[in-house]
Amino acid sequence: MEHWFLDSEFPNCDKETARFHVIPFPLEDTVSYMGGTADGPDAIIEASSQLEQLVEGFGNPGALGIHTREPLGTEGMVEQAIAAAAEAILQAYDQGSIPVLLGGEHSVTNAAIPLLRDRFSQGEVGILQFDAHMDLRDAYEGSKLSHASVMRRAVEAGIPLFQVGIRNYSEEDLEARERYQVGHYDAAFLYGQKYKHSLESLDLPSDFPKQLYVTFDVDAFDCGLMSATGTPDPGGLSWWDAITLLTVLTKDRTIVGCDVVELAPNTLHHPSYTASKLTYFLMGLASKRSSQ
Numbered sequence: 001m002e003h004w005f006l007d008s009e010f011p012n013c014d015k016e017t018a019r020f021h022v023i024p025f026p027l028e029d030t031v032s033y034m035g036g037t038a039d040g041p042d043a044i045i046e047a048s049s050q051l052e053q054l055v056e057g058f059g060n061p062g063a064l065g066i067h068t069r070e071p072l073g074t075e076g077m078v079e080q081a082i083a084a085a086a087e088a089i090l091q092a093y094d095q096g097s098i099p100v101l102l103g104g105e106h107s108v109t110n111a112a113i114p115l116l117r118d119r120f121s122q123g124e125v126g127i128l129q130f131d132a133h134m135d136l137r138d139a140y141e142g143s144k145l146s147h148a149s150v151m152r153r154a155v156e157a158g159i160p161l162f163q164v165g166i167r168n169y170s171e172e173d174l175e176a177r178e179r180y181q182v183g184h185y186d187a188a189f190l191y192g193q194k195y196k197h198s199l200e201s202l203d204l205p206s207d208f209p210k211q212l213y214v215t216f217d218v219d220a221f222d223c224g225l226m227s228a229t230g231t232p233d234p235g236g237l238s239w240w241d242a243i244t245l246l247t248v249l250t251k252d253r254t255i256v257g258c259d260v261v262e263l264a265p266n267t268l269h270h271p272s273y274t275a276s277k278l279t280y281f282l283m284g285l286a287s288k289r290s291s292q
Contacts, residue, residue: 001068001070003042003045003046003049004022004045004066004068005022005044005045005048005066005068005279005280006048006049006051006053006062006066006280007045007048007049008048008049008050008051009051009052009053009062010053010062010063010065010066012066012067012068013065013066013067014065014067015067015069015092015095015097016095017065018064018065018066018067018097019061019064019065019066019097019098019287020061020064020065020066020067020097020098020099020100020283020286021067021069021088021092021097021098021099021100022045022066022067022068022069022100022102022279023069023072023085023088023089023092023099023100023101023102024041024042024045024068024069024070024071024072024102025041025071025072025074025081025085025101025102025103025104025108025111026038026039026040026041026042026071026072026074026103026104027072027074027078027081027082027085027103027104027105027107027108028074028104028105029074029078029105029107029143029145036228036230036264036265036266037103037104037105037230037261037262037263037264038074038104039264039265040102040103040104040261040262040263040264040265040275041071041102041103041104042071043263043265043272043275043276044102044260044263044272044275044276044279045068045102045276046272047269047272047273047275047276048276048279048280050273050276051276051277051280055280055281055283055284055285057247057284058281058284058285058287058288059284059287059288061280061283061284061286061287062280062283064287066283067097069088072084072085072088074104078107078143078145079145082107082108082110082111082145083111085101085108085111086110086111086112086113086114086115088111089101089111089112089114089115089257090114090115090118090119092257093115093119093256093257094119098255098256098257098258098283098286098287098290099112099115099257099258100257100258100259100260100279100282100283101257101258101259101260101261102259102260102261102279103259103260103261103262103263104261104262105147105230105261105262106131106135106147106150106215106217106261106262107145107146107147107150108259108261109150109151109154109215109259109261110145110150110153112213112215112257112259113153113154113157113159115213115256115257116154116157116159116213116256117157117158117159120211122158123158123160123209124209124211125159125209125211125212125213125256126159126160126161126162126208126209126211126212126213127151127154127159127160127161127162127212127213127214127215128162128164128204128212128213128214128215128249128250129151129161129162129163129164129215129217130164130165130214130215130216130217130220130237130242130245130246131163131164131165131166131215131216131217131219131220132165132166132167132168132187132217132219132220132231132233132236133148133166133168133173133217133219133231134151134163134166134168134169134170134173134174134176134177134182135147135148135149135150135151135152135173136149136151136152136155136172136173136176136177136180136182137149137152137170137172137173137176138152138172138176147262151163151182152176155176155180155182160208160209161180161182161183162182162183162184162185162204162205162208162249163177163182163183163184163185163186164184164185164190164220164245164249165185165186165187165190165220165236165237166184166186166187167186167187167188167233167235167236168233183204183205183208185202185245187235187236187237188235190237190241190245191235194241199241199244199245199248200244200248201248202245202248202249203248203249203251204249204253209253210252210253210254211253211254211255211256212250212253212254212255212256212289213255213256213257213258214246214250214255214257214258214259214282214286215258215259215261216242216258216259216260216261216278216282217229217261217262218260218261218262218263218271218274218275218278219231219232219233219236219262220236220237220242221236221237221238221239221242221274222234222235222236222237222238223236225238225239225271225274226271226274226275227266227268227271228263228264228265228266228268228271228272228275229262229263229264229271230262230264239274242278243281246281246282246285247285250285250289253289254289254290255282255285255286255289255290256290257286258282258286260275260278260279260282263275
């Protein structure tokens, strides 16, 4: 392998002993606006060479061992590609590692559903979603595996969902949110909370699962920070908004896996670096919020 995550600081750890398994999944099949997500995982890995070892407040997760596997193939049937990614996630988890999936479009999170559905009792693990969109449509442009439907597949599988940063809505999304009792801190609410009170006062509902899978679509960030995504959207999170919310919403909970999706690299290099730094922060956070 030519490059691996944080290759400037650490060797590519053996998968048997690594605390984290980085799984590049450059899927780009149902993108509905600007393309480029197939290049996202490589850009995140390349930018990681510029990161420092320490994550402020969360130690040195790289010292626990990071194994970066070869990118998963995406040619042919999308269902087959997602199944292969699901197997990689299950293998990582079953050997005691934390899977860190790098997309690709948000459809890649479909690959985490078998882990959350089959390795946990119903209601034992939930998804914490950072996103500009709900992704709760039953299907989009004819595909039930669309990036716009990925969270619908999760809640249909009985996995509790809590959404952060949403600021784009369809009637179908809103109906599904109500039907499946999806909790949320939408962007407009967070804006008011930030300036009238404090983001640090927020928490997940007390009855939400204590084990979490974190999925972070980079369009949750404001477009001024994250232009390199299919739909860069105004009114999103700042860097410190995201870090604060990730920290407070996972307090007293554990993280069993995570993904960073929808980076579509452009001529600016700061979005790729931002996505890479976010990925490493999630490793640091997970290392302190892990049950395995």
